[in-house]
Amino acid sequence: MHLHSQYSDGSLSPQDIARSAASLGIELAAVTDHDTMGGSDFFTAECARLGIQGITGCEIDVVEPSIDYKSELLAYFPDKAVADCPSTARLLSQAQSERKKRIEYYIYWAQIIFKRPDLSYSDILRERMVRDYGVIDPPAGAADGAMPDLSVLEGLSWSKVDLFLYLRCKGLIPSFLNYRRFKKEWFVPGRFPKYRLSKPKIRDVVHAVHEDDGFVVVPHIGHLWNDEIEDMENDAKHFDSLLSYFREAGVDGIELYWYSGKKKTQEINDFVEAHAKPAGFLFTYGSDCHGPGTDKCTIDKFWGDFVGFGRKE
DSSP states (O other): OOOOOTTTTTOOHHHHHHHHHHHTTOEEEEBBOOOOOTHHHHHHHHHHHHHHHHEEEEEEEEEEEGTTTEEEEEEEEOOOOOGGGGHHHHHEEEEEEHHHHHHHHHHHHHHHHTTTTTTTTHHHHHHIIIIIIIISSSTTTTTOOOOOGGGGGTOOOOOOHHHHHHHHHHHSOTTTTOOOHHHHHHHHHHHOOOOOOOOOOOOHHHHHHHTTTEEEEEOOOOGTTTTTTHHHHHHHHHHHHHHHHHHHHTHHHHHHHSSSSHHHHHHHHHHHHHHHGGGOOEEEEOOOOTTTTTTTOOOTTOOOOHHHHHOOO
């Protein structure tokens, strides 16, 4: 219930993710791209064709200064198409606009850093269309220099991964450099300046998602403690206070997550479940898979017996 496609920073199409899930015997899944549901209808349609349950969803960047929370929230809309989620769609449209401004900002700085004035937003868009969608030709009869049909990219969400792939494609960074090292080495003083995205607060997301009869879930909560169970246990009071805040804000669930190893995953999820269950949270299961060729090709690593969303109070 936590998978990423080419509509954000994954490597597979939504349809290919559905086929991958079906081949593994998964009975229910959700594509949860960052700040977009652009691929959700394609995913759920392919799931229906394959006889598995696909859920419309997304992962929304949030910031909550009052509890120092700078992470994400998962949103799920069972039995709904994207068109049935207008409040969430408006919120996501704003987020996509912010992400587009950020990638344009990074391209501007790439022109300066690499002394390459030919780098541009239209060029990175073309490169992404070729890479992810195989779209290379403009529509028949179009004028010279026209862009190809962009309807395939409706709901596209830009990330730092796109900048990394673009610069690598242009030969401006070494081909052996992975994204994790790129992020560590290039988003530092003296290289790419920081760009602060404008993000919604937790209650803004909860309000929009609940207006669309959806459910809100906190993902990978162990990340707040760098996936260290000892740190979580030593900070249990703070953990419980965060859970109380989430519950009061209307959050419905907590994600049980793949923490890059069976032992670590079991220990953290046992801790999370023991603390969150008494508060009445539902639990989802997520591998956070981004697909082949990424640092997180994990769809076959973690799953669970999801009992359903139930009813919101």
